[in-house]
Structure formats: structure tokens, C-alpha cells
Amino acid sequence: MQIQLSEADGTPYYLQVANQVKFLVASGRLEPHEQLPSVRGLAQQLTITPNTVARAYRELEAEGVVISKRGAGVFISNGVSPLSNKEKRRILNERMDALLTESRQLGVDEETLLKLLRQRSQKFDLYKEVEK
Amino acid sequence: MQIQLSEADGTPYYLQVANQVKFLVASGRLEPHEQLPSVRGLAQQLTITPNTVARAYRELEAEGVVISKRGAGVFISNGVSPLSNKEKRRILNERMDALLTESRQLGVDEETLLKLLRQRSQKFDLYKEVEK
Amino acid sequence: MQIQLSEADGTPYYLQVANQVKFLVASGRLEPHEQLPSVRGLAQQLTITPNTVARAYRELEAEGVVISKRGAGVFISNGVSPLSNKEKRRILNERMDALLTESRQLGVDEETLLKLLRQRSQKFDLYKEVEK
Amino acid sequence: MQIQLSEADGTPYYLQVANQVKFLVASGRLEPHEQLPSVRGLAQQLTITPNTVARAYRELEAEGVVISKRGAGVFISNGVSPLSNKEKRRILNERMDALLTESRQLGVDEETLLKLLRQRSQKFDLYKEVEK
DNA sequence: GTGGTCTAGACCACG
DNA sequence: GTGGTCTAGACCACG
DSSP states (O other): OOOOOOSSSSSOHHHHHHHHHHHHHHTTSSOTTOBOOOHHHHHHHHTSOHHHHHHHHHHHHHTTSEEEETTTEEEEOOSOOOOOHHHHHHHHHHHHHHHHHHHHHTTOOHHHHHHHHHHHHHHHHHHHHHHO | OOOOOOSSSSSOHHHHHHHHHHHHHHTTSSOTTOBOOOHHHHHHHHTSOHHHHHHHHHHHHHTTSEEEETTTEEEEOOOOOOBOHHHHHHHHHHHHHHHHHHHHHTTOOHHHHHHHHHHHHHHHHHHHHHHO | OOOOOOSSSSSOHHHHHHHHHHHHHHTTSSOTTOBOOOHHHHHHHHTSOHHHHHHHHHHHHHTTSEEEETTTEEEEOOOOOOBOHHHHHHHHHHHHHHHHHHHHHTTOOHHHHHHHHHHHHHHHHHHHHHHO | OOOOOOSSSSSOHHHHHHHHHHHHHHTTSSOTTOBOOOHHHHHHHHTSOHHHHHHHHHHHHHTTSEEEETTTEEEEOOSOOOOOHHHHHHHHHHHHHHHHHHHHHTTOOHHHHHHHHHHHHHHHHHHHHHHO
């Protein structure tokens, strides 16, 4: 599993791992029922402590992204998000407001932002194609 | 000034204040040269310590959103970001990735997302119109 | 780490610390990836409160001089300034005007000043060589 | 007398006034024995309170730049700096270190810095010529 | 053990 | 009256 840790950005390692797993699921590189690397294996690969990986997996399980089967391993769960539509909209609105606020603050106008977003979105898809 | 603090929300108070001020500026409800509430005043209103408000204002000043005049108060600046284009792009990419990841995970496709974002962007300016 | 605090000097402690760290970095005595003393350790050494050291480190992080890893410590970064060229020029002009004003007032002509500056600049790197 | 106040830069008004008077003296636009505008006059011109101008003049007198003659006004003093050579060198070294540190931090190499400084220095002279 | 946040409260600098 | 700095000390987050 391809995970890149960045020391620079403020997010803690366990969140970086969790986020990137979510990212991989979202872009189709990890599919339902697929098994994740073991806690120890991933820890060794990333040269961080197993505690940190375990915490990331715990986080993911709490969000319903993975299912941990005792003695068997950790697996991507079915793509069914357990969130209500209202909750989904709330989350998206929050992110969109953050993005819009940031972009105005940085002096980037709406059209440019949408263009950038479209490009960025295509990069996401490219990863997916390349992998297959 | 309308600021809502949430204890549950993981983000620290000083960032909640800073983020909400940035939102108010981006949406046009706070305009250049406008004076913010005094450190002590806002602290009392939010029932937090003046130190925390001061830190939020300091944060905003570092980002070029406000300028603080000792003895006079804190004011919205004309807001040209002091960051390099590279840094701006880095920040925007971060936010865009977060949005794209979340939206895919929530089952919202790209076209829908762009449409939602366009709508949300127009609402930003509506606030401004309505208040006048 | 050698840091000298002066009570007389008008500049606040947190800036004195930040400035001296920047000097140590610029003169090559602190190198990228090197770890700084812990917040508590340096605070004890300087007999000031940890809060003040933390503020100095925060300041340095905002300027891109160090990066702080929670739970691990604070480290010298590879140091690319996140500021725009315009902002860089503004800062340098400010410093240059201060230097030019002072030097004229002290009766030092331009050529002498440039010579002194060239010498001083070479001393900067000497520190580095000597220590190795 | 031409004085520009900037709200943006952190320096307090009284220091901006004092510094710019020093600047004017250093560049030859104000000459020994010349009379400065009255406290009230300058305050009105700059739309700040007379208190602030008075404080700037007090500062300048303490530094030996001006002499206040009771009932007559405030005058530029003879260019004789009351500082010892050692003290002069200390001040210049401090400024030069600050400039060198800042410029390295911003990724500007020595040759570029010296070139910029030479340019900046010529601008100083231009002001002087134009005025005469 | 490392840094991050927040409080309560004092004192200073500026206008 | 405005913001800025600092202390002493508590509690939390991360690894």
C-alpha cells in the first residue's frame, strides 16, 4: 500500500495514514473486502511505531471505512457510508466554505478555483487508471 | 460580531475565532478598515480569556487579514496575502484534495460537486447583498 | 544552544530567542534537520516560562525556519521561505534603509559600509568552518 | 517637512516620526540649525495627536539629533554624534548581522544583497539632489 | 517526554 | 482604553 508521510504538514501521523487510506478508497485503488497490511508490517514500512498505525486503523474503523476481524486482519468495508444525507451535506458545506474562504483570501477568483479543482480532480482519476 | 465557539469541535478556540473572522471577511460582512471588537470585549462576549482572543488576532495579522494598531485597535486590512504563489498553491491543493476525497467518499460525483460549489460561492456574496 | 537574553534591550524575550536562532541558522551553526532544545529545557536554561519559548518556536515555524513535530520535538527545516518576492523585497528594503540611515548618521560613507558588510558576511561563514 | 506615516508596519507613530527625521538629516534634506515644525503644526499635518509628536521630538533630543530651545522651537543639532567609536561599531554590526541574517533566510545571496544595497543607497542620494 | 492550548492575572507601551 | 508580553500552572494530544 502506497502511503506517504509528510513531516512538514501539521497533521499527526495517525491522521495522515487514516486520511490516505480514505483517499485510496475514494479513488478506487482500494476496493471493498480488500485486506489492509498488518499493523506491524505497515509500521515497519513507514518506520513509525505500531501504536501509531493501530491508532489510524482504530480511527478508520470508527468511521466505518474498515472492518477489523479479530485474528484475520483489517479489511475495507462495503462502500456504504453510515452518514445521513443531512450530515453529508453539512460536511461538504463545511469543506466548501473553507475552500472558498481560503481561495478568496489568497486572491484567487471563482473561475480559476473551479478550473483548478477540475484539474485536480482529473489527477485523482489518473491515479486510478494507472493502477489498474 | 457574531462568533460561535464549539467546545466539541476539535479545533482550538483561537483557530475557531480566526477562521470565522476570515469567513466574515471573505463573505463581505467585514470590510477593509473596519474595526474588530477589542480583545477584551470579544473575550468577555465569548467568555474566554483575552489571551486567546489576542492569539486569534495575532494569527490573523500574520496572514495579512488584519492589522493591529497598538493603542487604537485591530482593523481589517486591504488584504493582499504576503505568501508566494507556490505557497498559495500548496494551501489550495491541500484544501481541494480534502474536499475531493470527502466528496467521493460521500458518493458525490465531480459534476455535482462543481455545481454545489458554484451555488455555495454565490451564497457567499448574497450575504453581502442582503445585509446592505 | 547558546542564547543570551538581555532584559535592558527593548525587544521581548520571545523575539530575542527567535532572532538568535535565525542568526545561528544563517551562520550555519544550526543545520537542517537538527533538533532544537525542548521547550521546557530551554525555558529552564533561560529561566523564563515554557510559554515564552513556545512562542519563539511558533514564530520561527510561521517563518518557515523550523518545523515542530508534536511528541517528537522542534527541528530546523530545509528553509524555503513561504513569502512572496514582493514581501521579501519589502522586508529587505526596510532593513537596508535602517542600515543606511544609521550608517550615514554615524558618519560612515557608502563604500566603507559595503566593505564592512562584505567582511561581516565572510565572518558569518567563518563561524561555520571554525566549528567543524 | 515631508513625513509619511504607515499604519501597516509595526513601528509606533512616534518612532516613525523620529526615524524619518533622522533619515532626513542623514540624507542631507535637513541641515544643522534648521528649525523643525512646531509640535502642534506637525501633529495637525499628520493628523495625529500633539502628544505623539512631542514624544518623537523628546526621543530625538535624547539621541542628540535635535536641540529644543525653550520658547524658540526645536532645531537640528550639529552633526556631531555623541557616541564613542566602539559604540558606533557595535550598532553597525548589529544592523549588519540583522540584514545578513534576514537576507540569507529569504534566500538572497551576498552579491545580490550588495547590489540591492548599492541601488538603495543611490535612491537616498537622489532624494537629496532633487530637493536642492 | 515532547509540544499545544488555555486560564487567571499582572504589568507595560501607545495614543 | 487599546493591544503586547510574561508568569505560573493546569490539562491535553502525540509517539
